[in-house]
Amino acid sequence: GAGVSQSPRYKVAKRGQDVALRCDPISGHVSLFWYQQALGQGPEFLTYFQNEAQLDKSGLPSDRFFAERPEGSVSTLKIQRTQQEDSAVYLCASSLGAVGYGYTFGSGTRLTVV
Amino acid sequence: GESVGLHLPTLSVQEGDNSIINCAYSNSASDYFIWYKQESGKGPQFIIDIRSNMDKRQGQRVTVLLNKTVKHLSLQIAATQPGDSAVYFCAERWNSGNTPLVFGKGTRLSVIA
Numbered sequence: 001g002a003g004v005s006q007s008p009r010y011k012v013a014k015r016g017q018d019v020a021l022r023c024d025p026i027s028g029h030v031s032l033f034w035y036q037q038a039l040g041q042g043p044e045f046l047t048y049f050q051n052e053a054q055l056d057k058s059g060l061p062s063d064r065f066f067a068e069r070p071e072g073s074v075s076t077l078k079i080q081r082t083q084q085e086d087s088a089v090y091l092c093a094s095s096l097g098a099v100g101y102g103y104t105f106g107s108g109t110r111l112t113v114v
Numbered sequence: 115g116e117s118v119g120l121h122l123p124t125l126s127v128q129e130g131d132n133s134i135i136n137c138a139y140s141n142s143a144s145d146y147f148i149w150y151k152q153e154s155g156k157g158p159q160f161i162i163d164i165r166s167n168m169d170k171r172q173g174q175r176v177t178v179l180l181n182k183t184v185k186h187l188s189l190q191i192a193a194t195q196p197g198d199s200a201v202y203f204c205a206e207r208w209n210s211g212n213t214p215l216v217f218g219k220g221t222r223l224s225v226i227a
Contacts, residue, residue: 042217
């Protein structure tokens with residue numbers, strides 16, 4: 001597609017519920033990144049994929065967070081047993097090469113845990 | 115949409131004036147830098163980038179300056195327009211290869227018409 005697409009645009013979850021957030025990167029982009037952006041803050045790195053391989057997951061805040069990209073294109077970020085502190089905007093970015101330049105971001109998914 | 119940057123430093127500029135947004139980056143080994151613009155309810159939008167082997171790069175109405183000696187990055191916007199109002203983030207890549215971007219705290223630019 002023309003840009004990075006994320007769905008859903010907004011998600012409200014009850015505390016304890018599992019959620020799945022989807023990212024469709026730009027077609028052909030090798031690298032895919034997930035970021036978390038709390039209100040009033042800059043995006044913070046969660047995890048990184050090169051094709052289907054998850055090369056860095058050092059930013060995932062707990063083992064409740066899990067990401068996958070099984071066919072090297074679409075990626076899903078899953079959060080189990082959501083907590084209020086998980087409320088944030090989750091951003092996905094992709095870049096063409098393995099060495100990333102010009103990362104393109106999607107519009108994000110706004111997750112609110114109530 | 116939700117507000118981005120509720121408690122960020124704010125720069126207020128008269129329409130038509132030039133804007134300068136500054137950023138102190140963290141890692142002297144960083145090799146690549148990007149400026150992003152983020153409007154409320156939207157993802158960061160790429161503005162301009164610069165590699166560490168350059169001191170200056172110009173785009174349309176924007177210029178990025180890199181001072182590696184003091185780890186300082188600036189974004190200059192010429193003839194600022196109301197549509198430039200947004201939160202601006204600098205981001206650095208800590209080393210070449212498969213490493214993610216690290217974002218600064220952001221600056222809110224408010225253009226006064």
